[in-house]
Amino acid sequence: MLENALATGYMSFLRHVPSQQSIVALKDSDLQNLYRRYPKSERLGRMVAEYLYYVLATRSGALMIETPEQRYRDLVATPPKVMQRIPLYRVASYLGVIPEALSRMRKRIVDKTQIHFLM
DSSP states (O other): OOTTOOOOOHHHHHHTSOOSSOOOOSSOOOHHHHHHHOGGGHHHHHHHHHHHHHHHHHHHHHHHHSOHHHHHHHHHTSOHHHHHHSOHHHHHHHHTSOHHHHHHHHHHHHHHHHHHHHO
């Protein structure tokens, strides 16, 4: 997930079972604890669920329809500081490609840019 986005193994959260996903977070959070401490926060939980559905639908659509190169271009178009802080092997994983494929893709994009610049 990108900066300021919600990330969760939502099925794991709902069923209280270990997740099949691995998530590395910069900051701890616990939504169940928030619900217990502030019962009115369950509305927030519904909003989180709706947001996560939107993110999942958008992401799965991109993985099915867009090429890895288009997904990379979309990612590069996000705030530049994100790309500066993410190791390329994680970018490759996010795009659904191996690091070597990402390297070749980035080279092709640079080569195309240089050709257009020279014309």
